[in-house]
Amino acid sequence: KRAAVGELCIFKVIHLFLISAFCSFEEIFFIWSQKMSREQQAVARARKAFETGRSKSVEYRINQLKNLQRLFSERQKEIAAAIKKDLNKTEVGAQFYETLGLEGEISLFIKNLKEWAAPRHVKKNLLTMSDTVYIHPEPLGVVLVIGAWNYPWAVTIRPLIGAIAAGNAAVVKPSEVCVHTSKVMEDLLPIYIDKELYPVVTGGVPETQELLRQKFDHIFYTGNSTVGKVIMEAAAKHLTPVTLELGGKSPCYIDKNCDISIACRRVTWGKYSNCGQTCIAPDYILCEPSIQNRVIEEVKKCIKEFYTDNPKTCPDYGRIINQRHFKRVMAMLEDSNIAVGGENDESDCYIAPTVLRDVKPEAKVMQEEIFGPLLPILPVSSLDEAIKLINKGEKPLALYVFSPDNKVIERMRDETSSGGFLANDCLVHYSVSALPFGGVGNSGIGCYHGKFSFDRLSHLRGCLVKKLKMEGVNDMRYPPHTLKKLGWARFFILNTVDVGWVGRMALLAALVMVAAVVIQVMTSQMRHLPLSLTLS
Numbered sequence: 001k002r003a004a005v006g007e008l009c010i011f012k013v014i015h016l017f018l019i020s021a022f023c024s025f026e027e028i029f030f031i032w033s034q035k036m037s038r039e040q041q042a043v044a045r046a047r048k049a050f051e052t053g054r055s056k057s058v059e060y061r062i063n064q065l066k067n068l069q070r071l072f073s074e075r076q077k078e079i080a081a082a083i084k085k086d087l088n089k090t091e092v093g094a095q096f097y098e099t100l101g102l103e104g105e106i107s108l109f110i111k112n113l114k115e116w117a118a119p120r121h122v123k124k125n126l127l128t129m130s131d132t133v134y135i136h137p138e139p140l141g142v143v144l145v146i147g148a149w150n151y152p153w154a155v156t157i158r159p160l161i162g163a164i165a166a167g168n169a170a171v172v173k174p175s176e177v178c179v180h181t182s183k184v185m186e187d188l189l190p191i192y193i194d195k196e197l198y199p200v201v202t203g204g205v206p207e208t209q210e211l212l213r214q215k216f217d218h219i220f221y222t223g224n225s226t227v228g229k230v231i232m233e234a235a236a237k238h239l240t241p242v243t244l245e246l247g248g249k250s251p252c253y254i255d256k257n258c259d260i261s262i263a264c265r266r267v268t269w270g271k272y273s274n275c276g277q278t279c280i281a282p283d284y285i286l287c288e289p290s291i292q293n294r295v296i297e298e299v300k301k302c303i304k305e306f307y308t309d310n311p312k313t314c315p316d317y318g319r320i321i322n323q324r325h326f327k328r329v330m331a332m333l334e335d336s337n338i339a340v341g342g343e344n345d346e347s348d349c350y351i352a353p354t355v356l357r358d359v360k361p362e363a364k365v366m367q368e369e370i371f372g373p374l375l376p377i378l379p380v381s382s383l384d385e386a387i388k389l390i391n392k393g394e395k396p397l398a399l400y401v402f403s404p405d406n407k408v409i410e411r412m413r414d415e416t417s418s419g420g421f422l423a424n425d426c427l428v429h430y431s432v433s434a435l436p437f438g439g440v441g442n443s444g445i446g447c448y449h450g451k452f453s454f455d456r457l458s459h460l461r462g463c464l465v466k467k468l469k470m471e472g473v474n475d476m477r478y479p480p481h482t483l484k485k486l487g488w489a490r491f492f493i494l495n496t497v498d499v500g501w502v503g504r505m506a507l508l509a510a511l512v513m514v515a516a517v518v519i520q521v522m523t524s525q526m527r528h529l530p531l532s533l534t535l536s
């Protein structure tokens, strides 16, 4: 037996010798990769491409972003056709809700990337006044982007834009739930952007889990909070940092003194867009009982205005993504009173825009994020009760308040917490790239959009470059530590410098003078010490 093992080992060594002697690196990689899963291969390819260093060049990144921009201008028809099949969105709807925002984001990055990627000089203290102190943004490495199905382009490509801009490689995993879109993404992305640096891996839970076994430098996940925990657990094994863009029940308080007709128009749009399958959709309404009927009537009017008398045949009204979600949403109706809508058709995954009245906090519809076209109204006696009720639940992704009164708006903002906060509108904060977008607590970890994406997917390296001169200034920090030195240290460390170029020069001159005085004082003190002490 031992002889057989020995023979096998010798054979292996000869095999390895022959491979390394006669094969190129590419061939060795190929032979080795045959034994790897498709997901492992994608990660290995991305890492190898990252290690070439080409994504470090800002020009290269900008070029990739321009290619991505071209994808959206040239392939709109294919993108829209797939989204139509997946979620019944119209071509205009797909552009409005998905690709328009991406085009804006790419333009913003192309315009600002050089500035964002450049070293950022920071405030210094007097101690480091003559040093160069700056933040050097650098790529993290290989990022895993896991997308969700509800806005499949928006939530998968937006993190990718950040990853590309920050100089990373990225493995893109679109949601398998959007069957058609995930295929289009797999086909189109490699035509436009570097397919080694940014490979697309399609598949479902087993494929995602296989990806999660690999080592990444960041995992950017969009989806529900339960799977968010699975992602974080897998990431912890490699100490990989995560961004989790999750969901939750986003409350909407309508103050009795506001223009109820306008408030309901905006809420109706926010709720029923994409058939309620929006991470920041207003999940439920809180209002005083005296305005509940008015709210119901106004929402009903808007449903008719936006989606006609028969939303089922209206091209702007979407569908529930699949039968599993259809059943999940329908089950929430069981113990509630329907005030508007309720019609449904399982074979078409259709649920009409629905309003529920006098809903209790214990009702089924209040136990989890609805993610469908049901709008429960919970009567509350006051703003205080609304705030209490909101604070009883998990921290939501968005919080909406409709009121003409700034005091009401400010109380709602100051006495609650949520990922984002909007007064007198719904959803639109998502379109402002200068605002961080993300959750807090159960609704997520980390934020992105615009420069926040760039910073999130960069390592912000703190750098200090000192000259080997002016050693005298450093005496205050070297032992023996004395109270006098501590006094100087307090002065130099606790005082920050925030001046322009001219001021910097003046301060430098002042610092040199102070240093000269310090050195003089110290040397004169040393002169007065007994000879034996100075020698020791």
Ligand SMILES: NC(=O)c1ccc[n+]([C@@H]2O[C@H](COP(=O)([O-])OP(=O)(O)OC[C@H]3O[C@@H](n4cnc5c(N)ncnc54)[C@H](O)[C@@H]3O)[C@@H](O)[C@H]2O)c1
Pocket: 146, 147, 148, 149, 150, 151, 155, 173, 174, 175, 176, 177, 203, 204, 205, 208, 209, 222, 223, 224, 225, 227, 230, 244, 245, 246, 247, 248, 278, 279, 280, 369, 371, 397, 438, 439, 444
């Ligand atoms: N914060 C945001 O920006 C944002 C955006 C969109 C959606 N969402 C939230 O996402 C949720 C809806 O998406 P979803 O979760 O149904 O999407 P989903 O079913 O598409 O899942 C998301 C991703 O997770 C992977 N996945 C699913 N189960 C897994 C498992 N057990 N192990 C490993 N990977 C797994 C899938 O392959 C998919 O790529 C809602 O809660 C919504 O609020 C949040």
Ligand SMILES: CCCCCCCCCC=O
Pocket: 096, 097, 150, 151, 154, 155, 277, 278, 279, 280, 427, 428, 430, 431
């Ligand atoms: C102009 C408003 C656009 C809103 C798009 C909302 C996308 C949300 C992604 C999460 O589900």
